[in-house]
Amino acid sequence: KQEVTQIPAALSVPEGENLVLNCSFTDSAIYNLQWFRQDPGKGLTSLLLIQSSQREQTSGRLNASLDKSSGRSTLYIAASQPGDSATYLCAVPGGATNKLIFGTGTLLAVQP
């Protein structure tokens, strides 16, 4: 059974810092991995999708990497801003129907 965990559970950094969020999964036979952002009480915004054949995906100040063999993905945020404060979730498809299995999330606070 696929299990997804994220470390750390919470992170507080001063504005301008570069930071790394970690995502681990137990079953490496994944098709892709998605990173989402969620503001409190709001919906899920897809940030990046990395296909199983890719090692990295970039969008603006965000860079996500994927190492299937070790069951890990990282989300790198450069030059963090207070507007980056949110919960970040990673998710992998599970089973033939690609239903998403979410990690436990990292609550990020960027202090001005």
Place this chain on the structure above:
Amino acid sequence: AAGVIQSPRHLIKEKRETATLKCYPIPRHDTVYWYQQGPGQDPQFLISFYEKMQSDKGSIPDRFSAQQFSDYHSELNMSSLELGDSALYFCASSGQVDSYNEQFFGPGTRLTVL
């Protein structure tokens, strides 16, 4: 670009009442997923449909049912509501027309059961 539409955005019900949540997927997407996110929890898969047929089922109570219609919109019907059903309910859609089955999420319906 068109996104996934969910209605209503907010819903308040009493215990033992029924609720119907609606989801309109992105045009040409053929797969719909429903997820439930309780307070402080990560989203949990409930049920999915592909080409109007149920394709997978997660931890969905027997009090809940869902279907996908001929226009690909989906409805989640919830009966005998309990306090524990209070949550954010997300619908997501995906399709072969988009690359690698990326799932696109709607804004969610916040259900409060009193």
